[in-house]
Amino acid sequence: MTTILAGTWWALALRGVVAILFGLFTFAVPQVTVAALALLFAAYAFVDGVFNLILAVRGGAGRERWWVLLFEGIIGIAVAAFTVAWPVITVLVLLYIVAAWAVITGILELAAAIRLRKQIEGEWLLALAGIASLIFGVLLFLSPGIGAIVIAWWIGAYVFVFGILMLALAFRVRAWGRTSFEPDRHLT
Numbered sequence: 001m002t003t004i005l006a007g008t009w010w011a012l013a014l015r016g017v018v019a020i021l022f023g024l025f026t027f028a029v030p031q032v033t034v035a036a037l038a039l040l041f042a043a044y045a046f047v048d049g050v051f052n053l054i055l056a057v058r059g060g061a062g063r064e065r066w067w068v069l070l071f072e073g074i075i076g077i078a079v080a081a082f083t084v085a086w087p088v089i090t091v092l093v094l095l096y097i098v099a100a101w102a103v104i105t106g107i108l109e110l111a112a113a114i115r116l117r118k119q120i121e122g123e124w125l126l127a128l129a130g131i132a133s134l135i136f137g138v139l140l141f142l143s144p145g146i147g148a149i150v151i152a153w154w155i156g157a158y159v160f161v162f163g164i165l166m167l168a169l170a171f172r173v174r175a176w177g178r179t180s181f182e183p184d185r186h187l188t
Contacts, residue, residue, distance in 0.1 A: 009174035016166030023160025030152030037151065038094050042083035045101065049076025065115060072108050075101065095144035102137030106130045 026033045052073030059066040079101050083094065109130030116123040140147045 009170045009177060012166050012170035012173060016163045016168075016170055019159045019163025019166060021163075023156045023158075023163055026152055026156030026159065030149050030156070033152035033155060034148045037155075038083055041094075041098060042080045045076045045083070046080035049073045049078075049080060052076060065112070068108055068112065072105065075104060092144050095140050095148055099137045099140035099144070102133045102140065106133030106135075106137060109133060 050073065052069045054073075056066045056069035056073060059069065079097055082097065107130070109126055113123045113127035113130060116126065
């Protein structure tokens with residue numbers, strides 16, 4: 001592994017430079033990052049909806065509360081379809097959709113946790129997930145513009161720091177490779 005890294009230190013450096021440039025771009029134009037996040041959100045909402053539909057169908061209509069999973073799945077898929085159908089939708093409207101989805105999901109997760117408390121241990125984890133969804137949704141309703149920019153900036157900050165670390169690692173691996181694979185050192 002170390003010989004691979006030493007021989008391809010430039011790939012680590014290139015990865016770091018690309019990450020740094022992406023981070024700087026995200027800080028300069030956070031709106032583009034938010035637009036890309038819209039498509040990623042659509043993909044997530046769709047997959048989440050499909051999994052909830054699968055759970056509802058596998059649970060069967062004979063069991064209680066299967067309709068909650070069915071409803072949550074339909075909402076997730078509908079939100080995904082709406083987001084993809086109108087990609088030029090404003091960030092404000094998209095954030096309200098995300099906020100509404102988070103609030104509805106949070107309420108349904110809390111309801112499920114309350115229902116499950118008599119059947120399983122650890123239902124509090126589902127309740128915490130519901131509370132987190134509710135808080136996220138309410139905060140987005142209160143400050144959608146700020147929420148979108150902050151999300152983009154957090155991504156930019158992470159990618160920028162990651163890029164610096166990759167670049168530093170690349171030069172450290174390069175230096176290590178030069179000293180470790182010198183012909184004179186292996187002859188002794």
